[in-house]
Amino acid sequence: xxxxxxxxxxxxxxxxxxxxxxxxxxxxxxxxxxxxxxxxxxxxxxxxxxxxxxxxxxxxxxxxxxxxxxxxxxxxxxxxxxxxxxxxxxxxxxxxxxxxxxxxxxxxxxxxxxxxxxxxxxxxxxxxxxxxxxxxxxxxxxxxxxxxxxxxxxxxxxxxxxxxxxxxxxxxxxxxxxxxxxxxxxxxxxxxxxxxxxxxxxxxxxxxxxxxxxxxxxxxxxxxxxxxxxxxxxxxxxxxxxxxxxxxxxxxxxxxxxxxxxxxxxxxxxxxxxxxxxxxxxxxxxxxxxxxxxxxxxxxxxxxxxxxxxxxxxxxxxxxxxxxxxxxxxxxxxxxxxxxxxxxxxxxxxxxxxxxxxxxxxxxxxxxxxxxxxxxxxxxxxxxxxxxxxxxxxxxxxxxxxxxxxxxxxxxxxxxxxxx
Amino acid sequence: xxxxxxxxxxxxxxxxxxxxxxxxxxxxxxxxxxxxxxxxxxxxxxxxxxxxxxxxxxxxxxxxxxxxxxxxxxxxxxxxxxxxxxxxxxxxxxxxxxxxxxxxxxxxxxxxxxxxxxxxxxxxxxxxxxxxxxxxxxxxxxxxxxxxxxxxxxxxxxxxxxxxxxxxxxxxxxxxxxxxxxxxxxxxxxxxxxxxxxxxxxxxxxxxxxxxxxxxxxxxxxxx
Numbered sequence: 020x021x022x023x024x025x026x027x028x029x030x031x032x033x034x035x036x037x038x039x040x041x042x043x044x045x046x047x048x049x050x051x052x053x054x055x056x057x058x059x060x061x062x063x064x065x066x067x068x069x070x071x072x073x074x075x076x077x078x079x080x081x082x083x084x085x086x087x088x089x090x091x092x093x094x095x096x097x098x099x100x101x102x103x104x105x106x107x108x109x110x111x112x113x114x115x116x117x118x119x120x121x122x123x124x125x126x127x128x129x130x131x132x133x134x135x136x137x138x139x140x141x142x143x144x145x146x147x148x149x150x151x152x153x154x155x156x157x158x159x160x161x162x163x164x165x166x167x168x169x170x171x172x173x174x175x176x177x178x179x180x181x182x183x184x185x186x187x188x189x190x191x192x193x194x195x196x197x198x199x200x201x202x203x204x205x206x207x208x209x210x211x212x213x214x215x216x217x218x219x220x221x222x223x224x225x226x227x228x229x230x231x232x233x234x235x236x237x238x239x240x241x242x243x244x245x246x247x248x249x250x251x252x253x254x255x256x257x258x259x260x261x262x263x264x265x266x267x268x269x270x271x272x273x274x275x276x277x278x279x280x281x282x283x284x285x286x287x288x289x290x291x292x293x294x295x296x297x298x299x300x301x302x303x304x305x306x307x308x309x310x311x312x313x314x315x316x317x318x319x320x321x322x323x324x325x326x327x328x329x330x331x332x333x334x335x336x337x338x339x340x341x342x343x344x345x346x347x348x349x350x351x352x353x354x355x356x357x358x359x360x361x362x363x364x365x366x367x368x369x370x371x372x373x374x375x376x377x378x379x380x381x382x383x384x385x386x387x388x389x390x391x392x393x394x395x396x397x398x399x400x401x402x403x404x405x406x407x408x409x410x411x412x413x414x415x416x417x418x419x420x421x422x423x424x425x426x427x428x429x430x431x432x433x434x435x436x437x438x439x
Numbered sequence: 440x441x442x443x444x445x446x447x448x449x450x451x452x453x454x455x456x457x458x459x460x461x462x463x464x465x466x467x468x469x470x471x472x473x474x475x476x477x478x479x480x481x482x483x484x485x486x487x488x489x490x491x492x493x494x495x496x497x498x499x500x501x502x503x504x505x506x507x508x509x510x511x512x513x514x515x516x517x518x519x520x521x522x523x524x525x526x527x528x529x530x531x532x533x534x535x536x537x538x539x540x541x542x543x544x545x546x547x548x549x550x551x552x553x554x555x556x557x558x559x560x561x562x563x564x565x566x567x568x569x570x571x572x573x574x575x576x577x578x579x580x581x582x583x584x585x586x587x588x589x590x591x592x593x594x595x596x597x598x599x600x601x602x603x604x605x606x607x608x609x610x611x612x613x614x615x616x617x618x619x620x621x622x623x624x625x626x627x628x629x630x631x632x633x634x635x636x637x638x639x640x641x642x643x644x645x646x647x648x649x650x651x652x653x654x655x656x657x658x659x660x661x662x663x
Contacts (some may be wrong), residue, residue: 022550022551023548024550025547025553026550028550029547032538032539033538036538072498116641126518180550204651244580326521335534339536340536340547341495342493342522342528342534342610343522343524343528343529343547343548343551343596344519344520344522344523344524344548344551344552344600345519345551346515346516346519346520347515347519348516349519349522349551376449381570432492432495433495433496436490436534436608437486
């Protein structure tokens, strides 16, 4: 039978009379956990920001029509040469259109799929921006801007004007920030564009778009799907890309494969498109955890040391407790509860310190051209980091307390009392 | 004849640094209400015997009975409980928990036993302190009182669970004659008023002569 009240009372008295050691040990845990929380929140915050910088521009599934040679050349179908070794030189891509065949039915199908959060058609056109006699090569992306704003965060990157402005204007364009700068254009101005065939159209700048990635901002602009179809002289079913956002990003790869088979189009999932990116994030996370665990282990050794010292100091007390009827287990529990109290108090303080430091970092100004939506350093307030932090504090103090307390359990009172 | 404590053929060897036969065929008994002292030269094995009797040392052969129940071979957990409930122990050096108050020191074994409420235990502890005339020290820290007072606190602690027997390992060995006399008269009173059995290891011949019976030890044997 274990009498917790008595055990905890003894543990409390030991801790309170050795305030200095108690505080030192608790602070060890506090710093370990606090540093872990701060580090992991800041690092993953940065990671997420960097990821989203790229990933937000990438749809979960991107459907398009790849221009590529036929896998089976006609000669392979010719029975007479079935067993022959055929050599075809200078293969050309298969004759096909850039547009997605049956684009609108596919779009309808996707919109009715319950796994799909949203799907938008896009029309990518190669154009030239005309500025006097200068021609700048680039892209014009015809989009359904309101749907695009719903499923992606394009709205964040429109630094002047709004998606509605584009929607309400027949000849509107959201000009890339790099282009605007090069051509000294601003909102409300007009820009002339020319198609590859040489047709020139004037468009009105209703907003400026800045993704933060210079390669994109220097060549890409957005217009309404209808506008681009009209510029190219194509019908209303002419779309070159469909971007799909799913409710669950994990399903992207499987679904992309299914769509490829079903509709005979090319569908790439976000995972394929950003495989190397994932690797980078994983390694950064690994480093974060390596550093955090090191901090926590150092804190654990601090506790181990202090408890060890305490037990040497309390050798006589342990002998008396045992002589007056406390069992080895009782003695072990006394020291274990001291370790756990240190761990809990230090851990909770550590969470608080981590939170306060995170808040401080969160309020430090961080402004960069590349990231129009970011004004302060990013912090990831994930409750899981706090749960991991307190669990690790408890586990490490448990282990650090276990070894010395187990020694206390086995101390022979007779040897201490007789002084041998 | 009602034996509180009885030993049958207890033998003990020290194996380090080399095999040494410390206790040889120890057999004796202590009756209820008897005040027994154990005397002998240094190295005669009297303290070793006492620690076996106190159940703290379990490394021996032979049989030990307390209140006619066999103690030998019980589990450590059980021995702790027996020690807690039935045996009071007083050491040569007071051995109080220095961070606790006098009252807390006395109450601790009873709290461990947990047969009474904290209020009852506190009441009992105060009674013991009053009996030993140290009630005014109750709320002092144990490290702040004098040696003679510490030993009286230790006796109060040994008595808190109303044990069957009180054992002492030279309880007066570290005290001046005045305090020794004091401790002896406390023991005498406990025997006469409460009917407590006492088994005290001592060097002090004057002390031993005034007890009911002296067990003389020499070279690990009890002399008759």
